[in-house]
Amino acid sequence: MAIEVRIPTILRQYTDGQKAVEGNGDTLAALFADLETRHAGIQARIVDDGKLRRFVNVYLNDEDVRFLDSINTKLSDGDTVTILPAVAGGSV
Amino acid sequence: MLTLTQALHDRIVAHAREDHPDEACGVVAGPVGTGRPERFIPMLNAARSPTFYEFDSGDLLKLYREMDDRDEEPVIIYHSHTATEAYPSRTDISYANEPGAHYVLVSTADADGAGPFQFRSYRIVDGEVTEEEVRVVEAY
Numbered sequence: 001m002a003i004e005v006r007i008p009t010i011l012r013q014y015t016d017g018q019k020a021v022e023g024n025g026d027t028l029a030a031l032f033a034d035l036e037t038r039h040a041g042i043q044a045r046i047v048d049d050g051k052l053r054r055f056v057n058v059y060l061n062d063e064d065v066r067f068l069d070s071i072n073t074k075l076s077d078g079d080t081v082t083i084l085p086a087v088a089g090g091s092v
Numbered sequence: 093m094l095t096l097t098q099a100l101h102d103r104i105v106a107h108a109r110e111d112h113p114d115e116a117c118g119v120v121a122g123p124v125g126t127g128r129p130e131r132f133i134p135m136l137n138a139a140r141s142p143t144f145y146e147f148d149s150g151d152l153l154k155l156y157r158e159m160d161d162r163d164e165e166p167v168i169i170y171h172s173h174t175a176t177e178a179y180p181s182r183t184d185i186s187y188a189n190e191p192g193a194h195y196v197l198v199s200t201a202d203a204d205g206a207g208p209f210q211f212r213s214y215r216i217v218d219g220e221v222t223e224e225e226v227r228v229v230e231a232y
Contacts, residue, residue, distance in 0.1 A: 008156075009165075010189045055187055057149045064149045084152055087135075089184035090115065090144035091173040 003031055003075055006082040014042040023081075028058065029071045031081065046083060047071065055086040093225045094194045094213040096120070096129050096168070101228050105198060105211065107134045108172035112200040115145040120168035121159050128232055129167040129194075142174045144183070168213075170196035177201070178210035180221050188216035194224070 006020050015021050021039065025031035029047070036043035046056050051071060058065045059082040065073045075081070100120055108116045117137050120129035133155065138148040147155070159165060169190060173181075178197035180188070188195060199210040215222045 008189070009192065057152060059149075059153050062153070064153075066149070082153060082156075084156055085189035086146055086149070086187060087117070087119075087152060087169060087189075088139075088144070088146035088187045089171060089181065090139075090141070091176045091181050092143050092183060 001026065001075070001077045003077075004080045005031070005035065006080065008084050010085055011042060011045055011083065014039040014045075026075060027071070028052075028060075028065060028073045028075065028081070031075060032071075055088055057084045057086055058082070059084070093227060094129075094168070094196070095227045095229060095232075097232065098228050098230060100129055100132055100168075101211065103132050103134075104168075104170050104196065105209065108170075108198045108200050111137065111172070113142045113174050114140055115142065115172050115174055117145040117147065117169075117171040119155065119166045120170070121162075121164040122167035124163050124165050127167060131164065145171050166190055166193050168196050169193045170198065173197060173199045173201065175201050178212045180214055180216060185216055185219055185221060191215075191217040196226075 001024050003023050004020055005023050007015050023031045023034045025034050032043045032047055052058055060068060060073055061080055115137055118134040121131040122128045135147045135151060137145045139146045178199040195214045195216050197212055202209050213224050213226045
């Protein structure tokens with residue numbers, strides 16, 4: 001089962017600079033565990049304590065997975081997963 | 093050093109004033125590798141807050157796809173502080189994820205006559221803030 005994963009600039013240090021990599025898994029959690037086997041260090045930048053980090057956005061095709069099943073969102077062959085750090089900040 | 097046109101400078105300032113007392117935010121995109129800010133893209137502050145900003149997650153995906161299709165990158169990421177000086181806060185630093193971008197901060201705190209309008213630019217890399225000179229030009 002091949003999933004295309006689009007990698008943001010800040011995480012390309014784990015993918016030898018590649019903008020997109022392939023991965024496998026029937027859920028997002030499984031996909032990130034699979035990526036970790038080839039791109040050591042990437043999982044901890046996305047997942048913390050079994051949950052998606054608050055300021056990392058993950059999309060399944062066009063949908064923010066927070067509106068689906070978050071890290072337990074089911075994946076199918078041919079899906080595209082996009083990872084984008086939130087653009088956020090504030091004065092305090 | 094950040095070099096931008098007077099027109100882009102004025103649009104950032106106008107956006108910040110318009111959204112005051114909430115924080116305003118947005119991007120100026122430019123062709124990959126040139127460092128030249130060209131396309132002004134005001135973003136919605138999904139937090140609608142005077143002390144916090146966050147791009148709406150759907151808008152963020154659309155923005156990055158569009159930049160990707162056009163071979164652009166975020167040259168400037170700007171936001172306003174509405175009651176404090178135009179210097180990156182701890183929150184700004186911990187969420188700064190574009191080491192190649194100029195982080196522009198403007199302060200609209202002068203709206204109450206507290207001081208001159210501030211327009212400042214920084215690099216934020218691995219948690220380290222470096223202020224840089226801002227050069228405003230008529231055209232590139």
